[in-house]
Amino acid sequence: MSAAVTTAPATTRTPHRRLSAKKRTTAIVLGALSIIVFLFSVFPVYWMVNTSLQPNNEIRGAVPNFVPQNLTMANYETVIFDPGRAPFLPALGNSLMVTVSTVIIALVFAFLASLAVTRYRFKSRKTFIFAILIIQMIPAEAMIVSTYRVLDGWGLLNTIGGLTLVYVATVLPFTIWTLRGFVNGVPVELEESAMIDGCSRTGAFWRITFPLLAPGLVATGVFGFIQAWNEFLLALVVNSRPEMMTLPVWLRTFQQVTGTTNWAAIMAGSTLMAIPVIVFFLIVQGRMTSGLVSGAVKG
Amino acid sequence: MTSSVMLVREHESGGVQELPLTPKNKKKRGPSRAKPGRFTPGVLLLPALVILAVVIGWPLIQLFVMSFQEFGRAQVFGAPAPFVGFDNYTRVLSDPQFWAVLGRSILFCLANVVTAMVLGTLVALLMNRVNKVFKVLVSVGLLLAWAMPALTATIVWGWMFDTQYGVVNYLLEAVSGQDFTNHSWLIDPFSFFVVATIIVTWGAVPFVAFTIFAGLTQVPDEVLEAAQLDGAGAWQRFRLIVFPYLRSIFVVVIILQVIWDLRVFTQIFALQGIGGIKEQTSTLGVYIYQTSLGKGDYGTGGAIAVIMVILMVGISIFYVRRSLKEEEE
Numbered sequence: 090m091s092a093a094v095t096t097a098p099a100t101t102r103t104p105h106r107r108l109s110a111k112k113r114t115t116a117i118v119l120g121a122l123s124i125i126v127f128l129f130s131v132f133p134v135y136w137m138v139n140t141s142l143q144p145n146n147e148i149r150g151a152v153p154n155f156v157p158q159n160l161t162m163a164n165y166e167t168v169i170f171d172p173g174r175a176p177f178l179p180a181l182g183n184s185l186m187v188t189v190s191t192v193i194i195a196l197v198f199a200f201l202a203s204l205a206v207t208r209y210r211f212k213s214r215k216t217f218i219f220a221i222l223i224i225q226m227i228p229a230e231a232m233i234v235s236t237y238r239v240l241d242g243w244g245l246l247n248t249i250g251g252l253t254l255v256y257v258a259t260v261l262p263f264t265i266w267t268l269r270g271f272v273n274g275v276p277v278e279l280e281e282s283a284m285i286d287g288c289s290r291t292g293a294f295w296r297i298t299f300p301l302l303a304p305g306l307v308a309t310g311v312f313g314f315i316q317a318w319n320e321f322l323l324a325l326v327v328n329s330r331p332e333m334m335t336l337p338v339w340l341r342t343f344q345q346v347t348g349t350t351n352w353a354a355i356m357a358g359s360t361l362m363a364i365p366v367i368v369f370f371l372i373v374q375g376r377m378t379s380g381l382v383s384g385a386v387k388g
Numbered sequence: 389m390t391s392s393v394m395l396v397r398e399h400e401s402g403g404v405q406e407l408p409l410t411p412k413n414k415k416k417r418g419p420s421r422a423k424p425g426r427f428t429p430g431v432l433l434l435p436a437l438v439i440l441a442v443v444i445g446w447p448l449i450q451l452f453v454m455s456f457q458e459f460g461r462a463q464v465f466g467a468p469a470p471f472v473g474f475d476n477y478t479r480v481l482s483d484p485q486f487w488a489v490l491g492r493s494i495l496f497c498l499a500n501v502v503t504a505m506v507l508g509t510l511v512a513l514l515m516n517r518v519n520k521v522f523k524v525l526v527s528v529g530l531l532l533a534w535a536m537p538a539l540t541a542t543i544v545w546g547w548m549f550d551t552q553y554g555v556v557n558y559l560l561e562a563v564s565g566q567d568f569t570n571h572s573w574l575i576d577p578f579s580f581f582v583v584a585t586i587i588v589t590w591g592a593v594p595f596v597a598f599t600i601f602a603g604l605t606q607v608p609d610e611v612l613e614a615a616q617l618d619g620a621g622a623w624q625r626f627r628l629i630v631f632p633y634l635r636s637i638f639v640v641v642i643i644l645q646v647i648w649d650l651r652v653f654t655q656i657f658a659l660q661g662i663g664g665i666k667e668q669t670s671t672l673g674v675y676i677y678q679t680s681l682g683k684g685d686y687g688t689g690g691a692i693a694v695i696m697v698i699l700m701v702g703i704s705i706f707y708v709r710r711s712l713k714e715e716e717e
Contacts, residue, residue: 122514123522130529133590134536136555137544153555198435205432215712217433222708224444226700228651230673231693234680235447235454238464258443261436319537321654322673326681337539344543345661352547359540370535 137363141165141356148353164357174346177358179332180339186249187335188317191256192310198257199264200306204294206265207272208280218269225262233326240327247333255323260313267312271305272298311373315366336362448697455690464686476691485667486675486692493671496581497649503589504645505638508596513626515597516604527598534594538654545587546662549573574659577668587655592648596641603637604630643704650700653677672696 140148141164142157169177206214229236236255237246245251279301280293288296299306321337328334334342340362344355455476457469480486511530515523536544549556557568574580607630615625631638653673660666660674670678676696680689 116519119514119518120522123518123526126511126514127525127529130526130533130590130594133541133544133548134532136548137540140547149553153553153558198439201432202436205429209429209432211429214429218712219708222712223701223705224440226647226704226708227444227448227697228673228700230651230653230676231696232444232447232451233677234686234689234693235451236443239443239447239450254439254443258439261440265436315535315537319539321539322657322677337537340539340543341658341661344658352550352553355543356547359543363535363537363540366537367532367535371531 134363134367137356137359140353141360143353145351145353164353165361167351167354168343168358168361173343175331175334175339175343177339177343177361180334180336183249183328183333184318184336187252187256188314190249190253191260191317192313194253194257195260195264195313196306196310199261199268199309200299200302202265203268203272204298207269208277218266221262221265225266229259229322233322236323237326247328247330249333252324252328252335255327256317256320259320259323260316263316264309264313267309268302268305271302271309274305275301308373311369314369318366451690451693451697454686455694457687457690459685459687459690461684464684469687472687476687477695479688480691480695489670489672489675492581492669493650493652496584496652496671497646499581500585500588500592500649500652501642501645503585504592504596504649505642507589508593508641509600511593511597512600512604515601530594530597533590534598536591538591539658541591542587542655542658543662545583545590546574546659549583551663572663574663575665577665580659580664580669584652584655584659587659588649588652592645596645599637599641600634603634607633643708647700647704650703651696 139155139157142160142162143154144159144161144163147154147158202217205211206218240246240251240255243251245254275298279297280290283293283297284290319337320335321341324335324338325341328338331342340355340358343358347355454469456471456473457463458472458475459469463469511526515526518526548554551557551570551572554573556573557571560566560571561568573583611629612625615629620628651673652671656669656671656674657677660669666674666678672692673696676689676692679692680686
């Protein structure tokens with residue numbers, strides 16, 4: 090009898106323990122996988138910053154330094170102030186002007202268009218959405234020469250305005266598509282009740298929908314900023330004069346001019362170009378993914 | 389004004405019926421019909437339409453015309469461009485180099501879409517299972533990779549794969565014990581594309597993973613638990629429950645991946661600049677750039693560009709239609 094009492098809990102405990110051991114193994118494997126994914130994702134970014142903080146002669150050893158041995162900002166000084174064939178500061182200015190104008194114009198135009206496709210039903214509504222998606226699939230690579238010629242005809246080559254115009258058109262389809270998802274999330278009943286209270290349709294858009302849309306507008310705007318900031322090909326073709334270059338074209342020129350002899354400086358330049366994007370991106374990322382998905386999921 | 393309190397609902401027959409506004413009906417309502425006011429859809433769409441017509445539409449027409457012309461450097465400087473019918477197209481389509489570039493682009497696209505989708509889905513499933521600490525860890529890593537500009541990423545990876553001082557050669561030698569001293573990754577076309585695939589996939593996985601993860605959180609736990617109790621394995625749960633829930637997300641993500649990978653330019657172009665043989669590693673976009681701006685043969689470049697546009701739009705039309713239909717239902 091006493092034997093039965095002592096064995097009974099043992100038999101029930103054993104499968105339970107086996108289960109938790111199995112669970113623990115799974116947890117360890119999943120944790121290890123998470124760390125691998127983290128390391129693989131972060132390493133290039135880390136390596137860029139790590140290289141940029143070392144003297145150029147120290148990155149050319151038989152064994153690479155996984156942590157900087159002699160921290161130096163000399164590479165950044167070289168990049169920013171060395172007046173070589175690829176000056177950094179004018180490129181930074183050009184990039185800022187083009188991206189900021191692009192974002193503002195694209196947001197206003199896209200907001201209006203997204204109201205049209207979400208708040209009204211009209212005959213060509215589906216055609217417009219369809220056209221937007223198709224336009225987004227026309228590759229810029231195919232358009233470089235004709236875009237160059239058209240801008241040339243209007244005297245807009247190597248100007249901030251010309252590149253801005255091209256970028257607005259480039260980011261507009263995606264901006265409309267994404268904002269459309271955000272506008273859909275604002276119940277039309279809110280606008281209607283404002284209109285019952287005496288608001289005009291225009292007033293309802295600006296006073297009710299627009300403020301509610303602010304997070305979506307910020308997220309979409311930052312996404313447009315990143316796209317314009319990173320755009321390389323059109324800038325390379327349209328704004329090729331050294332003083333009109335944007336940062337990506339500058340970075341590539343700097344890399345070609347420097348050759349592979351000064352990787353430390355090239356990494357410093359890369360870091361300078363990547364930092365604003367990374368910062369902005371971290372700010373809005375969460376909203377962006379939900380916006381993207383809200384366009385894809387019913388309801 | 390009373391009409392705005394009532395629910396205006398369009399029926400499939402096209403007739404309009406007014407219903408009192410009750411929560412039950414509220415859910416079903418779609419966008420309201422146009423009401424008289426200052427903002428009509430036409431006015432709202434006008435700025436976007438104008439800019440797209442001027443910056444995309446007009447150059448597209450120009451491109452199409454140019455592809456039927458003899459258009460070289462002389463024409464850029466004002467010489468008349470004679471129409472040559474389908475000469476440019478015949479030249480392109482009978483050029484084995486073009487077919488090599490096209491095949492290479494499609495293979496590269498397929499390889500990258502499949503790799504990014506598989507890895508991205510696995511990472512999303514991983515994020516869905518681990519605890520909060522690891523989820524944050526993975527998210528931070530993915531965000532950094534996602535935020536990295538394509539050009540910067542390519543240059544950094546180019547440095548990591550550097551023949552003499554690259555950290556990849558060092559690590560491979562340390563791990564495998566084989567000799568990777570001065571191993572050149574970019575000179576051989578196949579290993580050039582392996583490096584390019586690593587760069588593109590590294591940048592694409594975060595988008596795929598986050599989007600699918602966001603979708604995963606919408607799959608009801610009860611359904612998954614019920615399936616598990618009924619004896620469904622992990623793969624069956626994914627295939628029979630998770631996948632149907634996420635199908636529209638998968639469609640959208642795959643469309644975007646196909647578009648982005650087929651038109652890949654920056655990574656290939658910058659990698660060639662670091663050290664690759666252009667003739668053996670060009671994809672469609674880079675080939676158009678080389679033919680047009682490199683050789684100055686804009687007519688032929690235009691013909692290739694038109695072929696590329698038709699190809700891309702053709703491939704995507706089916707998917708766009710499908711995703712729109714699914715959404716409008």
